[in-house]
Amino acid sequence: MKKNLVTAVLMTIATTILLGIVYPLVVTGIARVIFPDEANGQLVQRNERIIGSRILGQAFTGPGYFHSRRSAAGNGYDAANSGGTNLGPTNQKLIERVREDTASLQAENPGRPIPVDLVTASASGLDPHISPATAEFQIPRVARERGITEEQTRQLVVKHTVGRQFGFLGERRVNVLELNLELDSNYPLKETKR
Amino acid sequence: MTANGWFQIAFFLLLILAVTKPMGVFMARVFNREKTFMDPALRPIERLLYRVTGVDENHEMRWTEYAVAMLLFSAVSMLVLYLMQRAQAFLPFNPQKLAGVAPALAFNTAASFTTNTNWQNYSGETTMSYFTQMAGLAYHNFVSAAVGIAVAIVFIRGLAWREVETIGNFWVDLVRSCLWVLLPFCIVGALALVSQGVVQNLKPYDTVKLIEPQQVQKADANGKPVVRPDGKPVMDKVTARTIAQGPVASQEIIKEWGTNGGGFFNANSAHPFENPTPLSNLIELFCIFAISAGLTYTLGRMTGSPRHGWAVWAAMAILFFVGVSVTYWAEARGNPLLPGGVDQRVSAAQSGGNMEGKEIRFGIANTALWATVTTDASCGAINGWHDSFTPLGGMVPLVNIMLSEVIFGGVGAGMYGVLIYIVLAVFIAGLMVGRTPEYLGKKIEAYDVKMAMLVVLVFPLVILGFSAISAVKGFGTSSILNPGPHGLSEILYSFTSQAGNNGSAFAGLNTNTLWYNTAGGITMLVGRFLMILPMLAIAGSLARKKYVPASRGTFPVTTPLFTALLIGVILIVGALTFFPALSLGPILEHLLMAAGKTF
Amino acid sequence: MATKKTAVWEWKIVKRAVWDAFLKLNPRKMMGNPVMFVVEVGSVITTALLFRGGAAFKFNLQITLWLWFTVLFANFAEAMAEGRGKAQADTLRKARSETLANRLLDSGQIEKIPSSKLRAGDLVLVSACEFIPSDGEIVEGVASVDESAITGESAPVIREAGGDRSAVTGGTRVLSDQIKVKITSNPGESFLDRMIALVEGAERQKTPNEIALNILLAGLTIIFLLAVITLQPFAIYSGSPQTVFVLVSLLVCLIPTTIGGLLSAIGIAGMDRLIQHNVLAMSGRAVEAAGDVNTLLLDKTGTITLGNRQASRFITAPGITEAELADAAQLSSLADETPEGRSIVVLAKEKYGLRGRELSSHEAQFVPFSAQTRMSGVNLDGFEIRKGAVDAIQKYVSLNGRGFAEQVQEHVDQIARSGGTPLVVAERGRGVLGVIELKDVVKGGMRERFDQLRAIGIRTVMITGDNPLTAAAIAREAGVDDFLAQATPRDKMDLIKREQAGGKLVAMTGDGTNDAPALAQADVGVAMNTGTQAAKEAGNMVDLDSNPTKLIEVVKIGKQLLMTRGALTTFSISNDVAKYFAIIPAMFAGTFPVLNALNIMRLQTSQSAVLSAVIFNALIIIALIPLALRGVKYRPMPAAELLRRNLLIYGVGGIIVPFLGIKLIDMLITRIGLA
Secondary structure, eight states, rough: HHHHHHHHHHHHHHHHHIIIIHHHHHHHHHHHHHHHHHHOEEEETTTTTTEEEETTTOOOOSSSSOOOBBBBBBTTTOSSSOOOOOOOHHHHHHHHHHHHHHHHHHHHHTSSOOOOHHSSSSSSSSOEEHHHHHHHHHHHHHHHHHHHHHHHHHHHHHHHOOOOOOTBBBBEEEEHHHHHHHHHHHSSSSSSSO | HHHHHHHHHHHHHHHHHHHHHHHHHHHHHHHHOOOOHHHHHHHHOOOOOOHHOOOOOOOOHHHHHHHHHHHHHHHHHHHHHHHHHHTTGGSSSSTTOOOOOOOOHHHHHHHHHHHHOOOOOSOOOHOOOIIIIIIIHHHHHHHHHHHHHHHHHHHHHHHHHSSSSSEEEEHHHHHIIIIIHHHHHHHHHHHHHHHOOBOOOOOOEEEEEEEEEEEOOOOTTTBBOOOTSOOOOOOEEEEEEOOOOEEEOOOHHHHHHTOOOOOOSSGGGGGGGTTTTHHHHHHHHHHHHHHHHHHHHHHHHHHOOOOHHHHHHHHHHHHHHHHHHHHHHHHHHHTTTSSSEEEEEOBTOOOOSOOOTOOOHHHHHHHHHHHHEEEEEETTSSBBBBSSSOHHHHHHHHHHHTTTTTTTTTHHHHHHHHHHHHHHHHHHHHHHHSSOOOTEEEEEHHHHHHHHHHHHHHHHHHHHHHHHHHHSSSSHHHOSSSSSSSHHHEEEEHHHHHTTOOOOOTTTSOOSSSSHHHHHHHHHHHHHHHHHHHHHHHHHHHHSSOOOOOOOTTTOOSSSHHHHHHHHHHHHHHHHHHHHHHTHHHHHHHHHTTOOOOO | OOOOOOOOOOOOOOOOHHHHHHHTTHHHHHHHHHHHHHHHHHHHHHHEEEEEEEOOOOHHHHHHHHHHHHHHHHHHHHHHHHHHHHHHHHHHHHHTSSSSEEEOOOOOOOOEEEGGGTTTTOOOEEEOBBOSSSSSEEEOOOEEOOHHHHHOOOSEEESSSSOOOOOOTOOEEEEOOOOEEEOOTTTTOOOHHHHHHHHHHHTTTOHHHHHHHHHHHHHHHHHHHHHHHHHHHHHHHOOOOHHHHHHHHHHHHSOOOHHHHHHHHHHHHHHHHHHTTTTESSSSHHHHHHHHHEEEEEETTTTEEEEEEEEEEEEEOOOHHHHHHHHHHHHHHHHHOSSSHHHHHHHHHHHHHOOOOOTTTTEEEOOOTTTTEEEEEEEEEEEEEEEEOOHHHHHHHHTTTOOOHHHHHHHHHHHHHHTOEEEEEEEEETTTEEEEEEEEEEEEEHHHHHHHHHTTOOOOEESSSSHHHHHHHHHHHHTTTEEEEOOOOOHHHHHHHHHHTTTTOOEEEEESGGHHHHHHSSSSEEEEEEHHHHHHSSEEEEETTTTTGHHHHHHHHHHHHHOOOOOOOHHHHHHHHHHHHHHHHHHHHHOOOOGGOOOOOOOSHHHHHHHHHHHHHHHHHHHHHHHHHHHHOOOOOOOHHHHHHIIIIIIIIIHHHHHHHHHHHHHHHHTTTTO
């Protein structure tokens, strides 16, 4: 008993050093050398300032941008406070929220069915993607706002549509940040509406 | 549901099938102390560890000493974790200057990570320093998994060894688990994850200047939204955001490889920094099942009946497939309560279905697959919120845990859990063929049945007991986010998950309260150690027994019939215990949802 | 063997069992059976609440009554199982009735004392028509004894001093002659006493598997207790609290009452089945062990072979035809009533068409076998034919001046080598005519039985004193898996220990004193009732018929006992599925009509649903009493097939039957207006 207690203490210390400190530091060191961009979060810089991470979603609400999905990360797309709504399928609040969003989206693009991911919140609250259907749904609005044709807009969407990995893994998706950044650089907004 | 979705599920199962034998053989060799290709690198480290900690690697322990060593180690390391959280402000690697963790939460978290549960009443990125994450939480991801593997190996030894009093040496099993089974793969796997975009750094959080300033609700000091007298929220303009960083990949990999499940970030494996691509998703899924699947082969190999190992594997695979099918079906159907204008149908342009709380890159198939896998195993990592699943889609994860996570299961825990079911199945089957029941040549007698029943009993006791109290007391119901039957599911899920040392949640339930922190902490400790102790007792009892050679009068445990019987016992014991509670939770909610009712 | 078939529902037994069922309600007795104890507690609670009044009195009353019936039915099942034993015990008690014994004093005088005063070591004299006062060993004399009081077999048996047939049992009756018996048991400890206790079940202790099963059932009961107790808070959360009556009903339906109620009946009935086969098991443990036996040790003589050697071949001496030899052999055996003699007559008739001839005593003079001459034969019209052992005939012919042909000697040796017994035939005038080969004859049907045993994984080992060659020949013929030749008691013991060291369970039969150590060592040792006291005490079973083949029946009964328990456990647990589908929707459909989707049996009302489930749960106990008492059908087949069959019948059947039963009861009680 006593011998095992001593061993327990020593073992905790020894293994903590090995597995809790040496191991992560070694991995950090190697990662920094062979995958420096990925290890640091694939940050995007513009004008020397970090404007986001390619793999984290941001809130876009202006009509000239493709909108991201709903987010429950903090007060919305808070990348230091990830999370979902956790609303259950029969929760009145969820149904109400979706109903309101649906109503305003239908007004924006009447007669078209609204892709489900546009009215639902993502799991992380930082989902960088929307489905191609949701992008398609927003094309008329973005094109109108930017004064370009829908076809021009669609070409950009297609360019930023990622297929399934190796042809079968995951789902097709559009990276909202990258798409909006390219929109801004190719077809800048004439004026900020707000 | 799509052909591609089914293909991804089938592909995953094939990967698991492929890894079972090599992993199983490797672990059998490791724990039989036979030579492996890693010995040249690891033996020196192993010897050094024994020298430093004063372990005699040739000392053999009875099950009682083994249990004492296991408990002492768990207690000491749990205490260290508690103190580390409390003192993190004074420890290194804390670029965000996070304060010490509050006592109740620190207790709950320490219990949670020591028991391989990784229930999280905190958000990682806002609560834990890098040091706590690495040396505290990720560290426990290693050792709690290693303890689980050790116990499973001891049980297998109980079956394989004959007429001996001892069952191995805890310290040796612990160290060999860590060094051979866990660490090498984690180094490789962590780098693979980094290649996909999982972050791995020690830098402070980054600040981002937003492309488009964001309108957000103003919040007061307590995080509650500030509202104007007319009820409209007061808005604030945000122009910059913080991006949480950290040594994620090194923790992410062991989180899955050791079926721990405690996310670095609050959103766990739904967070793009933890699980950025479908490939990282597949790697992580693979890691959750790999060791547990391998252990079925280890069981077969060490007991000299590889076909028995496969029979157990088959039972697990079938249960897995049934579960994932139901979840996939239920989630792909979507939520009938959403207004008609919302298109939930699957098409080339969207995966459709119930997308609330799910990520686009994973879609329905991969989220359903993950939810099934993480609860089949005692992992508990999530890539979509189970609370937002449809009632039946969410019931599958709940039921998976209620079946005590024996569908491959947690590393080690799944194996020793399924062995309990096998003992019961073999007991009933043995009687039905007119013999004193025996399992792989060991007679199953009153003592073994008693210990097995103890294990089976602990589970409903803590789950149903604490859930019942929570369902009728204000301190329980006030934490509910989703009212109606779903609220009951939230409570049930919380205690089921903690008793099963799973750690996933119907996370709407606010469990960072005195009641849930305390009851949950107890539930996790009971769910871990009150199960392991009888388990070790059975192992000790089995090891002492004589071997009875099999004859044609012995019921074979290598056949499809055995697989079917095992499935039947798992389902019946689990279903009969929890059916009443489930009927008032998810089943009722499903029927009400179909009838158009909201809460 | 004498298998007495008793109908399950015998009126006398039923009457007594009904009364006993009520006596067994005593909670202290019920505690031993946790499952039924819970039901009894539930019944008490609902009864108490009944008197507090409240709504739905008619429903509550019916529930309460059926809960009590459930307990009573279980008690009744146990009482039924005990009933047959009790009836048998009554008969035995009559045999034990007080007799006067003639005790021999040291002085040689005889003292009349009541049999109950006899102690072990006393010597008594028992004459014809007297009852033997207590168990003992004959030390002097030989007698024919009527043991029907114990064995039920009316044919008298011979008991004699010395050897392996010296034991006598108290309560049996001497028919002829007088014997001197040394008493071996003290009052209250005699065989009869033990037997009465056994058949009554008074000494019944739970067997290892029964204890394990009981733990399993108790565990399940606690699990369901938890499930039901916690259901009320969940129901309150859902706004649909339940009455105690409904909750107790659900509990009683879920806990394994079917197996719980029948468990002890199955055990008692298993012992009873053994008794019906005239086997007394000294412990239930032995019966269970019989089911587990891996190796059967069977004595060759009397078990595998008929025990008597039979003529199988005539081998002539030089110059003699086979017909001549056969004729002479037959003539010499016509009056020989020993089995060997008869078999010679038969062989001659079958092989050479020689009919048995009527020879009146004036023309022929038969010479019976005597220990001095070791020959038998006939003197007829001046011929003198003799047959006998080799050395005896050798002497006989040499006296008559004839030699012993070398070929004959060779034949004799060859027969002896192959395990047969040579019997030489000679005629006074012509010398040796030839040799009759006597061989062991394997009993009919043995090969099939051994095949069956092999199918269920039991290895048979033949034990014989023969030389290995003979043993191998007979083993091959009989189809046993192995043999132990030239076996001494020590060899036998070693064999048992060797098997046991390999984890195997060994069963054997024995009767002699030198068998006693092996009988004690074996996991199942069946002593022959004709055997010595030492053997009977060493074994854990006694076969009253002294039929060694019965070991196979014992194994079967042991297996059947375990199978019945396993089958009913499976059935009981499977039943719960249907009961859930009856009761859960009934409980909550009032508040949540959507839950009627679970009411797949379409039961009429909530009350009728609950009531039907409870009634089914009670009646199924009664319905399964015959199965519990008779045991499930046992067919020798490999375990895998057996399991598949039983799982199908009792597992799948156990899921389906209650759906039908509950629906039927629901239709019935709504029709007659009970609910």
